[in-house]
Amino acid sequence: MTEQSATPRISADLTGRVALVTGAARGLGRAIAVCLARAGAKVACVDIKLDVLAETVGIIRSAGGTAEAWECDVTDSARVNQVVDEVVGKWECIHILVNNAGVTRDNVLVRMKDEQWDAVLNTNLKGTFLFTRAASRFMMKARFGRIINIASVSGLTGNPGQANYSASKAGIVGLTRTAAKELASRNVTVNAIAPGFIATEMTAALGDDILQEVKKRIPLGRLGDPQDVADAVLFLASEAASFITGIVLTVDGGLTA
Ligand code: NDP
Secondary structure, three states, rough: OOOOOOOOOOOOOOOOOOOEEEEOOOOHHHHHHHHHHOOEEEEEEEOOOOHHHHHHHHHHHOOOOOOEEEOOOOOOOOHHHHHHHHHHHOOOOOOOEEEOOOOOOOEEHHHHHOOHHHHHHHHHHHHHHHHHHHHHHHHHHHHOOEEEEOOOOOOHHOOOOOOHHHHHHHHHHHHHHHHHHHHHHOEEEEEEEEEEEEEOOOHHHOHHHHHHHHHHHHHOOOOOOOHHHHHHHHHOOHHHHOOOOOOEEOOOOOOOO
């Protein structure tokens, strides 16, 4: 199954919903944006590079869906607020927020540079905070919201060479649980998904030899497909998940079982 697969594996009706997905230009973000649009949501596709983002928007529109592109660095607080205001100005609300944009800057702890630490914490954790803060104001007013944060199994178990990345993803778990408690009274749910190894450009960068070793450690014997994560997002965004908040759903083929 690919991120552009025509046959949905689960169905949910998101007609009338507005979703904002960060990091939507490629990888998991693209699969998530396409999946939510196929379920009927209007999708605000957000990423740092507008040219690649246009491909995601094109895929959604050519399938009959509704999407618009917003260029935004998720670490830029003023721009995040502006994008959220623009999306609400265009489509009146944001019902579903998927904080997916993320980067890695791997290095062993003793050699990790300040810039590597800052880049990862700022993009992964601060970016998630900024969009959550900006969008939740509107969700609280609307008495409805679904916030889904893409964490990682690295944030649950730790991973050598990823002190910055695992700290950022563990931070997302803490942010998710606190936001879930703060926003529950307004019918806004906040959950995290912790993917294991999913086949995207981020994992392709590890190289074939490492990926073969990784597969041996995954009980289900394969890397995940972006659609595996997109389907989990669709479930958490759907009515079926209306009593679920503050959880971390692992999508990892049993890696952390
Ligand atoms: P990719 O690197 O393929 O895609 C990430 C996207 O986010 C890119 O389009 C990237 O743009 C964009 N992005 C990066 N920095 C910013 C920023 N400051 N502002 C806006 N957009 C930005 O990653 P994946 O699709 O593999 O991963 C998506 C998420 O899932 C990440 O949070 C990642 O940590 C998480 N994850 C992924 C796993 C995997 O196995 N793939 C496993 C566990 C978690 P650009 O290309 O220009 O950098």
